[in-house]
Amino acid sequence: MNAHTAAAPVTVTVTGAAGQIGYALLFRIASGAMLGPEVPVKLNLLEVPQAVHAAEGTVLELLDCAFELVAGIDVYDNPAHAFDGASLALLVGAKPRGPGMERADLLAANGGIFSVQGRAINDGAADDIKVVVVGNPANTNALITAAHAPDIPASRFTALTRLDHDRAVAQLAARTGTGVSAVRKLAIWGNHSATQYPDISHATVDGRPATELVEQDWIRDEFIPRVAKRGAEVIAVRGGSSAASAANAALEHMRLWVQGTPEGDWTSMAVPSDGSYGVPEGVVSSFPVTTSGGSYKIVPGLEISDFSRSRIDASVTELQEERDGVRALGLI
Ligand SMILES: NC(=O)c1ccc[n+]([C@@H]2O[C@H](COP(=O)([O-])OP(=O)(O)OC[C@H]3O[C@@H](n4cnc5c(N)ncnc54)[C@H](O)[C@@H]3O)[C@@H](O)[C@H]2O)c1
Numbered sequence: 001m002n003a004h005t006a007a008a009p010v011t012v013t014v015t016g017a018a019g020q021i022g023y024a025l026l027f028r029i030a031s032g033a034m035l036g037p038e039v040p041v042k043l044n045l046l047e048v049p050q051a052v053h054a055a056e057g058t059v060l061e062l063l064d065c066a067f068e069l070v071a072g073i074d075v076y077d078n079p080a081h082a083f084d085g086a087s088l089a090l091l092v093g094a095k096p097r098g099p100g101m102e103r104a105d106l107l108a109a110n111g112g113i114f115s116v117q118g119r120a121i122n123d124g125a126a127d128d129i130k131v132v133v134v135g136n137p138a139n140t141n142a143l144i145t146a147a148h149a150p151d152i153p154a155s156r157f158t159a160l161t162r163l164d165h166d167r168a169v170a171q172l173a174a175r176t177g178t179g180v181s182a183v184r185k186l187a188i189w190g191n192h193s194a195t196q197y198p199d200i201s202h203a204t205v206d207g208r209p210a211t212e213l214v215e216q217d218w219i220r221d222e223f224i225p226r227v228a229k230r231g232a233e234v235i236a237v238r239g240g241s242s243a244a245s246a247a248n249a250a251l252e253h254m255r256l257w258v259q260g261t262p263e264g265d266w267t268s269m270a271v272p273s274d275g276s277y278g279v280p281e282g283v284v285s286s287f288p289v290t291t292s293g294g295s296y297k298i299v300p301g302l303e304i305s306d307f308s309r310s311r312i313d314a315s316v317t318e319l320q321e322e323r324d325g326v327r328a329l330g331l332i
Pocket residue numbers: 015016017018019020021022046047048051092093094095096097113133134135136137138160161163164192241242243246
């Protein structure tokens with residue numbers, strides 16, 4: 001089957017389309033890297049009015065690629081129009097963190113964006129809508145978005161921690177002198193922030209337990225902080241927040257959610273907790289998940305060591321504080 005005989009196009013809404021991540025993301029979605037080579041896409045791009053012109057410039061380039069799978073592209077500055085009929089929504093548009101800023105600084109600045117978009121998704125998106133929030137603070141922004149979409153199951157509102165997952169895979173592969181494809185069953189728990197817990201307790205490298213291949217000191221003193229603070233490292237070295245790697249991770253998050261995780265592996269997604277692993281229900285926390293048939297499932301029954309418990313609890317406490325913060329601001 002080729003693009004011309006395939007099913008109806010899937011409407012994909014991308015916010016922040018004129019930004020750095022948007023520029024690294026849109027061409028790959030349009031090429032079929034997210035939904036596969038047989039699924040046409042209709043792209044709805046949302047921007048603030050002052051950036052619509054720049055987004056239209058990106059559209060010119062998208063058209064110049066002559067991607068066979070693109071069934072149409074529209075640019076909007078009105079969320080109600082941009083989310084109309086959307087099956088997939090990648091909420092990227094937000095103000096990024098600059099040097100020296102913590103994510104908490106962004107809560108008030110970005111929170112308002114997500115309440116408006118949640119309402120628009122509630123009112124106009126397709127029944128099968130799946131949402132990933134990329135804009136920071138991503139977990140709490142997903143919480144805000146879901147809170148304003150009461151007619152849609154909260155489980156459809158997720159946040160991006162696949163970037164942290166990929167960073168952790170790359171660090172573990174480098175340390176063990178293997179390729180990234182040898183690494184399985186890594187997990188990111190908690191918040192997409194410096195408190196996150198990249199966990200290799202259950203990971204394997206070429207089928208061997210990762211914990212037998214690396215030292216505990218390295219895990220605690222190098223691996224965890226390196227992964228958890230990688231966003232700040234990129235900002236310091238690059239002079240701007242990660243863009244192409246974030247776009248790649250957002251695409252992978254959606255690709256795996258729609259197409260399923262491979263047998264014998266997991267991904268990490270921040271999802272509204274169902275109470276698993278003692279994470280209070282409703283808190284949007286990262287977990288190891290498997291996906292199949294367009295649904296995800298938190299990996300059940302993992303043994304959690306005392307060390308892991310304290311790391312997970314610390315990050316979840318931060319998420320609860322963020323939730324209290326946005327509640328105090330009237331955003332949920
Ligand atoms: N979760 C992650 O792993 C991760 C990784 C990297 C970056 N981020 C976050 O992603 C976000 C975007 O980063 P970027 O580098 O692309 O930033 P950017 O400043 O280059 O682009 C952001 C774009 O969003 C647009 N925008 C702002 N408000 C909007 C709104 N209400 N509706 C639609 N568009 C809006 C801006 O006009 C801008 O074009 C930031 O919040 C950044 O911190 C998250």
